[in-house]
Amino acid sequence: MTFAKRSSAFALALTTSTFLSFSTSFAADLSMWVRASGAGAAQHLVDLWNTGHADKKIAVTVIPDNQMVTKLATGSQAGDVPDLVSFDLIYMPDFMKAGFLTDLTADLKGDPNYAGVAEAYKNIATYDGKIYGAGFTPDVSILVWNKDLFKKAGLDPEKGPTTLAEIHADATKIRALGGDTYGYYFSGACPGCNIFVTSPMMVAAGAKILPAKAGDTPLDGDGVKAVLTEMQAMWKEGLIPASAQADNGASFVSAFMSGNIGIEGSGGFMISLLKEKAPNLNFGVTILPGIKDGQQSAFVGGDVVAIPKGSKQAAVAKEFIHWELTDEVQLEGLAKNNIIPSRPALADNKYFKDEPRVVTTAKALGVGYVPWVFHFNDMVNSDSSPWIQMLQTAIFDGDVDGAIKKARDSMSSIVAQ
Amino acid sequence: MNSSNASRWTGLIYVLPALIFVCAFVLYPFGQLIATSLTSRSLLGGGAFVGLANYEKAFNDSAFWTALGFTARYTLFITPILMGLGLLLAFLVLPNRKIRKVVRGVVFLPVVIGLGTSSFLWYWLFDEQVGLFNKTLVDLGVIAHPIVWFNTANMALWAVIISVTWKVVGFGMILFVAAMQSISSEVVEASLIDGTSYLQRATRIFLPLILRTILLVTLISAIGSMLAFEQLYIMTAGGPRGQTLTTVYLIYQNSFINFKLGYGAALSVILTAIILCGTALQLVLTNRRAHQ
Numbered sequence: 122m123t124f125a126k127r128s129s130a131f132a133l134a135l136t137t138s139t140f141l142s143f144s145t146s147f148a149a150d151l152s153m154w155v156r157a158s159g160a161g162a163a164q165h166l167v168d169l170w171n172t173g174h175a176d177k178k179i180a181v182t183v184i185p186d187n188q189m190v191t192k193l194a195t196g197s198q199a200g201d202v203p204d205l206v207s208f209d210l211i212y213m214p215d216f217m218k219a220g221f222l223t224d225l226t227a228d229l230k231g232d233p234n235y236a237g238v239a240e241a242y243k244n245i246a247t248y249d250g251k252i253y254g255a256g257f258t259p260d261v262s263i264l265v266w267n268k269d270l271f272k273k274a275g276l277d278p279e280k281g282p283t284t285l286a287e288i289h290a291d292a293t294k295i296r297a298l299g300g301d302t303y304g305y306y307f308s309g310a311c312p313g314c315n316i317f318v319t320s321p322m323m324v325a326a327g328a329k330i331l332p333a334k335a336g337d338t339p340l341d342g343d344g345v346k347a348v349l350t351e352m353q354a355m356w357k358e359g360l361i362p363a364s365a366q367a368d369n370g371a372s373f374v375s376a377f378m379s380g381n382i383g384i385e386g387s388g389g390f391m392i393s394l395l396k397e398k399a400p401n402l403n404f405g406v407t408i409l410p411g412i413k414d415g416q417q418s419a420f421v422g423g424d425v426v427a428i429p430k431g432s433k434q435a436a437v438a439k440e441f442i443h444w445e446l447t448d449e450v451q452l453e454g455l456a457k458n459n460i461i462p463s464r465p466a467l468a469d470n471k472y473f474k475d476e477p478r479v480v481t482t483a484k485a486l487g488v489g490y491v492p493w494v495f496h497f498n499d500m501v502n503s504d505s506s507p508w509i510q511m512l513q514t515a516i517f518d519g520d521v522d523g524a525i526k527k528a529r530d531s532m533s534s535i536v537a538q
Numbered sequence: 539m540n541s542s543n544a545s546r547w548t549g550l551i552y553v554l555p556a557l558i559f560v561c562a563f564v565l566y567p568f569g570q571l572i573a574t575s576l577t578s579r580s581l582l583g584g585g586a587f588v589g590l591a592n593y594e595k596a597f598n599d600s601a602f603w604t605a606l607g608f609t610a611r612y613t614l615f616i617t618p619i620l621m622g623l624g625l626l627l628a629f630l631v632l633p634n635r636k637i638r639k640v641v642r643g644v645v646f647l648p649v650v651i652g653l654g655t656s657s658f659l660w661y662w663l664f665d666e667q668v669g670l671f672n673k674t675l676v677d678l679g680v681i682a683h684p685i686v687w688f689n690t691a692n693m694a695l696w697a698v699i700i701s702v703t704w705k706v707v708g709f710g711m712i713l714f715v716a717a718m719q720s721i722s723s724e725v726v727e728a729s730l731i732d733g734t735s736y737l738q739r740a741t742r743i744f745l746p747l748i749l750r751t752i753l754l755v756t757l758i759s760a761i762g763s764m765l766a767f768e769q770l771y772i773m774t775a776g777g778p779r780g781q782t783l784t785t786v787y788l789i790y791q792n793s794f795i796n797f798k799l800g801y802g803a804a805l806s807v808i809l810t811a812i813i814l815c816g817t818a819l820q821l822v823l824t825n826r827r828a829h830q
Contacts (some may be wrong), residue, residue: 300765367688
């Protein structure tokens, strides 16, 4: 590394905001960075590893979600990286292109367990034919509905909506209950929440959301307009609480947990969370629908595990990745804790027998998508991204066509950079 | 001559630690910032020298002008509020009586809370469904129904101003009280003997004698407002539709969310220049007033 690079990294480190982290207290042989929202699941796996590998224990350092990219980028450029890292899978293309990660092709291609990993994970962790990571702590978007409100509204509480029009119709009946009860909820100012729960409905209806390269058409297909039009109608009819417009994600979980929302797009994490925090809430889970019956999709989220270039314990780190994909670990580390395995074939297991809702999320993983794109933050995650501007202009202002056109132009110009 | 040289060296040795600190932690990073602003460097590495292209891009970037405009509006609104309210509170709690000391402590208390924490607190206080602020206004009959404070840029701006005023007004108040208490009691007593009213003492004695403090607090407050970030990041997330993005928020987004370190650095240099110009202007005005 040249002096200029080192000094730049030093200067960057000085100006980068501090981060909160904690580490396990024992002396460990390997270090692992984990983003905060996946830390609980990751800790289950690491605990299991540490129990059986006393001579090569892993210490987890939790990094706040919004600081993981900065931390890994500055760490990689300064040559100070952990042995393993687990982060939001959506950053995989950027990290692979930047050359931050170790090529695992030779190790994983021959691993039969890797062959069974969900396609979405395998796709997102492959660049130029080389494999750089594996599924670690999966999550996937789903649709949840409040069975008690369905019953009160005269709907079948055991049957979740299977089309967007059905969501609209059910939401209308639930809103008719009056008071603070609303039919549908989404976090209207949260770009990440909506790529997670709103974009799959468009994809299910045949749309393609993000352009992978210059020349690709963004927001392509009738599904985009159909979903925005339906949501705009629900907003106009007052089926969605007014507070949804300003929700930057803070109420993504609590809105449904309050018991006043009939239907909401959410994530697989919601099942164990609701069971723990709102045990009396009677809810159902289904896969996010499209505009026609039978159309389904989901956004595959969660974290991938990879080995940063410069890892001092790369051999043991590779051993860990092989280990975490085995049947025993997928079941005892993930399924046992109500977390879906990254290998869909393991969805039918003894731990999920009493909880069919988790089986639904595992099935969603099989039909889910994840966009393989650079500039994901520019196009989607940024607070003023074309994605969120399109949703807000279309749904809250009512200009669906104008919103789509503006977002298309903006995304095209970003991807052309 | 020799002793004069020796004393010069002694002086240099005394300031050396501060000099090293400033060079290492201010001048060097700032030099790096300027160097980065002339490149297309990405947070993920790479990039080339692009000259002034980032600056040219900034001047043609509507998002930058919108953010700068919003930041200026925020600064212009909140600074007089903080100054006026701080002064008013200072006059009210000036005498060293027990109850007024307690009031001083209570008003100052939010200053020691982190801005992030207080922003979260107010975010929920303003909530439409569970927020106490809305509930209080409804109960008092000020509004008929709870308001969604962050739905429009104007409402969001006022929500943030209310929260920040609660958080920092005590800081100005304490500085004003300290400045007033440092005024010689002979001056105040003389004015009492001359039969001045409270208003006359406030406007003819206190205000002119604490003018330097007022200008200093205004300067600190204005700079702080130009650098506003956490409160907007937490309370509005830049919404609706990016209308409450401040300049620092935009810099953060470009540098750390969109990975464009070079462009983010250029925006930082422009903001620094704007603040430096404003500060210089204010210092010139302060000195002029002081000489008058």
